[in-house]
Each structure stands twice: as structure tokens, then as C-alpha cells.
Amino acid sequence: MANDDKFINIKVKRQDGPDAAPYWEEFNVPYKPNMNVVSVLMEVRKNPVNVQGKAVNPVVWECNCLEEVCGACTMLINGVPRQSCAALIDKIYEQTGFGKQIVLAPLTKFPVVRDLTINRERMFANLIRVKAWVPVDGSWAIARGPRFADREQRWAYIISRCMTCGCCQEACPNVSNKSKFIGPSHIAQVRLFNTHPIGEMHKEERLDALMYEGGIQECGNAQNCRKVCPKEIPLTNHIAFMNKETNKYAFRRWRYR
Amino acid sequence: MDKKSNFFLRRIHSLLAIIPIGIFLLFHLSLNTTVFFGGRETYEAVINFMKNMPLVLVLELVIIFLPITVHALYGLWIVYVAKNNALNYKYGNNWAFYLQRITALITIVFLVFHVYLQRFSVHEAEAVIDSLTSILHNPAFFILYAIGLLAAVYHFANGLFTFLITWGVTIGDHSQKICRYISLGLFVVLGVWGVGILTVIAGF
Ligand code: SF4
Ligand code: SF4
Ligand code: FES
Numbered sequence: 112m113a114n115d116d117k118f119i120n121i122k123v124k125r126q127d128g129p130d131a132a133p134y135w136e137e138f139n140v141p142y143k144p145n146m147n148v149v150s151v152l153m154e155v156r157k158n159p160v161n162v163q164g165k166a167v168n169p170v171v172w173e174c175n176c177l178e179e180v181c182g183a184c185t186m187l188i189n190g191v192p193r194q195s196c197a198a199l200i201d202k203i204y205e206q207t208g209f210g211k212q213i214v215l216a217p218l219t220k221f222p223v224v225r226d227l228t229i230n231r232e233r234m235f236a237n238l239i240r241v242k243a244w245v246p247v248d249g250s251w252a253i254a255r256g257p258r259f260a261d262r263e264q265r266w267a268y269i270i271s272r273c274m275t276c277g278c279c280q281e282a283c284p285n286v287s288n289k290s291k292f293i294g295p296s297h298i299a300q301v302r303l304f305n306t307h308p309i310g311e312m313h314k315e316e317r318l319d320a321l322m323y324e325g326g327i328q329e330c331g332n333a334q335n336c337r338k339v340c341p342k343e344i345p346l347t348n349h350i351a352f353m354n355k356e357t358n359k360y361a362f363r364r365w366r367y368r
Numbered sequence: 369m370d371k372k373s374n375f376f377l378r379r380i381h382s383l384l385a386i387i388p389i390g391i392f393l394l395f396h397l398s399l400n401t402t403v404f405f406g407g408r409e410t411y412e413a414v415i416n417f418m419k420n421m422p423l424v425l426v427l428e429l430v431i432i433f434l435p436i437t438v439h440a441l442y443g444l445w446i447v448y449v450a451k452n453n454a455l456n457y458k459y460g461n462n463w464a465f466y467l468q469r470i471t472a473l474i475t476i477v478f479l480v481f482h483v484y485l486q487r488f489s490v491h492e493a494e495a496v497i498d499s500l501t502s503i504l505h506n507p508a509f510f511i512l513y514a515i516g517l518l519a520a521v522y523h524f525a526n527g528l529f530t531f532l533i534t535w536g537v538t539i540g541d542h543s544q545k546i547c548r549y550i551s552l553g554l555f556v557v558l559g560v561w562g563v564g565i566l567t568v569i570a571g572f
Pocket of ligand 2: 182272273274275276277278279280295296339340341342343344346
């Protein structure tokens with residue numbers, strides 16, 4: 112094989128458990144065309160020997176859909192948060208040069224479970240907090256509800272592609288362990304469900320949640336979130352719109368008090 | 369809204385920045401513009417006029433001192449909370465965000481000196497101008513003073529851009545981009561204007 116002598120060199124930030132100290136470990140994986148970061152990690156799992164030739168525990172990471180829709184495989188790849196299933200080695204080399212070391216690290220804004228696996232529970236809890244759903248459950252059958260108007264459906268669909276991957280949260284300077292900011296993705300989700308013809312009936316509850324501690328007010332308009340979102344959700348537009356909505360709502364609520 | 373929420377505080381913080389602080393900044397620069405016309409005598413007359421305004425102490429307290437103090441103190445908390453990452457994510461807006469925080473700190477230091485030297489340690493119009501010229505005649509201090517002024521002006525111009533988003537005025541990409549350019553233009557205009565004023569005063 113022509114590629115026999117070529118290697119993909121990766122450097123992984125590892126951590127044996129939630130409270131263990133992190134350390135770096137390098138691996139070489141034989142190069143094949145069309146690999147992605149997930150398949151490189153699978154090779155490491157088959158043969159978990161580091162560059163020093165020492166057999167080690169295989170690297171732990173998460174993945175599921177393998178087509179950039181579940182968000183489970185999100186990690187820092189050369190410092191940028193993205194899905195490792197969608198990170199093609201050849202594409203990375205096009206930018207950095209063939210054979211250049213690829214650095215993998217867990218997201219920094221979430222607790223590490225082990226190696227590259229992180230715990231994104233905070234994001235799910237915050238989705239519950241902002242009531243990111245349409246409440247239609249009942250004990251009897253109901254007829255078909257109203258539908259999105261076409262002009263709204265067009266942009267609302269794009270928000271619905273959010274996979275709670277955490278890239279936007281990772282890049283946002285205002286999401287940190289010093290703040291309780293729910294993050295950009297959730298602000299967009301509120302807009303989605305507040306626009307839904309049935310979801311709209313509960314829109315005040317979501318606005319309340321959005322103005323609670325760690326709510327929309329924590330955004331400082333750095334606009335990184337929008338740049339890193341793999342689903343190309345124009346988060347900054349949705350944040351600005353929800354700024355307007357929450358301001359109006361705050362004023363109205365105060366007048367009626 | 370829960371009592372625990374800082375939503376209200378954040379919005380007040382944003383509002384104060386423009387009303388009255390931003391307006392005061394423009395007013396301040398406009399008054400100083402008189403140095404371009406008529407030199408030292410006019411400037412002295414203007415300062416005297418200002419100092420003799422009715423209720424000047426109340427105005428200073430309500431329009432200038434309190435809003436700036438509230439904005440600065442809560443702003444320090446905002447600066448502390450952010451985890452800046454401009455080196456990892458080198459986007460223009462992220463740099464602007466980082467600079468907004470750096471200029472915030474510079475402006476606070478500058479204002480403390482500015483207010484102490486030109487407001488509290490001297491009182492007569494003549495003495496105010498003397499205290500200014502003695503600083504500005506020294507090239508090193510001139511540069512420091514200009515940096516302070518540019519920081520304040522940047523913080524205002526860039527703040528205007530984020531203010532429009534915070535209040536939901538600019539929502540789409542296009543309007544945000546146009547306001548980004550306007551804010552940059554404003555920074556350049558105010559910066560040149562302010563340093564021009566300093567240069568003229570340095571020549572007194
Ligand atoms: S625009 Fe707001 S939410 Fe997005 S990265 Fe900046 S601070 Fe975070
Ligand atoms: S908004 Fe985009 S970056 Fe953020 S969690 Fe959703 S898909 Fe990921
Ligand atoms: S495995 Fe689902 S996004 Fe990568």
C-alpha cells in the first residue's frame with residue numbers, strides 16, 4: 112500500500128475521571144484517505160499504544176449518529192469546537208499541511224466525564240427551564256393544530272436543527288463557571304417555540320425563564336456563537352430579536368403589576 | 369422575573385451608558401470644541417459659564433457622577449465574569465468585545481485621574497487650564513491622556529453598536545453590519561476630534 116509509511120499524529124488531552132488531573136498523550140495512526148476524527152479514534156481503540164510504544168487505556172469519547180445531527184461527538188479539534196464525525200482529516204490537512212499534528216481536547220465549558228467525553232446535562236436542564244417544547248399532551252384526542260406560516264417556517268426550521276451540541280456555549284465568552292448564562296442556543300429555542308402557533312400560548316412562561324438569573328441579559332454581543340454553530344443558526348439575530356421581546360415584556364409586566 | 373435576576377440591572381447598565389453618559393460625552397466634547405475658535409480666552413469663558421450654571425452640583429451629581437459610578441461598578445462585575453477568548457476565536461466582533469472590556473478598565477483609570485486633576489484639585493477656570501497644559505506639555509503624559517481619551521471614545525462608539533442589539537433595534541445581519549461601520553466611523557471621528565482638542569490645549 113502506498114500510504115503504509117504515513118501516519119496521522121494526534122495529541123489527546125486525557126483525564127481518567129471527573130476529578131483526575133488532565134494529561135496529554137500522543138498517538139500515531141496509519142494514514143488512509145477519507146478518514147475523520149472518529150475513525151482515527153476507532154483505530155486508537157483497536158490498538159491503544161501511544162507514541163512511546165506503551166500500551167494504554169483506549170481513549171474514551173462519545174459518538175452516535177455519525178452525520179452531524181446528534182452533537183454527541185463534539186470536541187475541540189485544533190482548538191475549535193466541532194463535531195468529530197464531521198471533521199475530515201484530509202480537510203484539516205488542507206488547512207494545516209499534511210501530517211501536521213491534530214490536537215483533540217474535551218470542551219472546556221462542561222464537566223469532563225473521562226478523556227473526551229463531557230457531561231452536557233446543564234444544557235438539557237436549561238432546555239427544560241425555558242420550556243423548549245409545545246405542550247399538547249392531554250387525555251383525549253385533539254384535532255390537527257394550526258401550522259407555522261410559511262414565512263416563519265423558513266427561518267424557524269433552521270433553529271429546529273439545533274442539536275444541543277454546545278459549540279456556541281463553548282465559544283461564548285460569557286458562558287463560564289463564573290456565570291449562570293444559559294447560552295445562545297437556548298435563546299434561539301425560545302424564539303422557535305414562541306413562534307410556534309401552539310407554543311405561543313405559553314410564551315410568557317418562556318420569556319420569564321429567559322429573564323431569570325443567567326438569562327438573555329448575560330449576552331455581551333461577542334457574536335462568536337454564530338460563527339461556530341455547525342447548523343448555521345444565525346444566533347445573533349435571534350438574540351437581538353429576543354432582546355426586543357424581553358424588553359417589551361418586562362415593560363408590559365411592570366405596567367400591569 | 370425573579371428577585372434574583374439581574375435582567376433589570378443589566379438593562380439599566382446599558383441604558384445609562386447612552387442616557388445620560390453618552391450624551392454627556394458628546395456635550396463635553398462639543399464644549400471643548402470652543403478651543404478651536406478663540407483660543408484660551410474663549411475656553412476660559414466657557415469653563416466659567418459651565419461652573420456658574422444654576423444647580424451645577426446637582427447636575428454633576430445626577431447626570432455625571434452617579435450614572436458613571438453605577439455603570440462602572442456593575443461593569444467591573446461584567447468584565448470579571450467574562451472568559452475572554454479572542455486569541456482562540458479571532459473574529460472581528462470578538463476582538464471588539466474584548467477591547468470593550470479593556471477600554472472599560474482604561475477609561476475608569478483615566479476618569480479617576482481626569483476628575484481628580486481637573487475637577488477636585490483645581491477650581492478656577494484659569495487653574496483648570498493650567499493643570500491641563502502642565503500635563504499636556506509633557507509628551508509622555510500627552511500620550512497617556514490621549515490613550516485615556518481614545519479608550520473612552522472607543523467604549524462609547526462600540527457600546528452604541530451593542531446598545532442597539534441589546535435594545536432589539538438592529539436585529540438582522542444587514543442592519544447590524546451597517547451599525548458596525550457607523551460605530552467604527554464614529555470612533556474615528558470622535559477620536560480625531562478629541563485628540564485635536566488635546567493638541568490645541570497643549571499649544572496654549
Ligand atoms: S453574542 Fe452573546 S451569546 Fe453569542 S457568543 Fe457573544 S456573548 Fe455569547
Ligand atoms: S445553536 Fe448551533 S452550536 Fe449551539 S448547540 Fe445548537 S447546533 Fe450547537
Ligand atoms: S456522532 Fe452525532 S454529531 Fe457526530
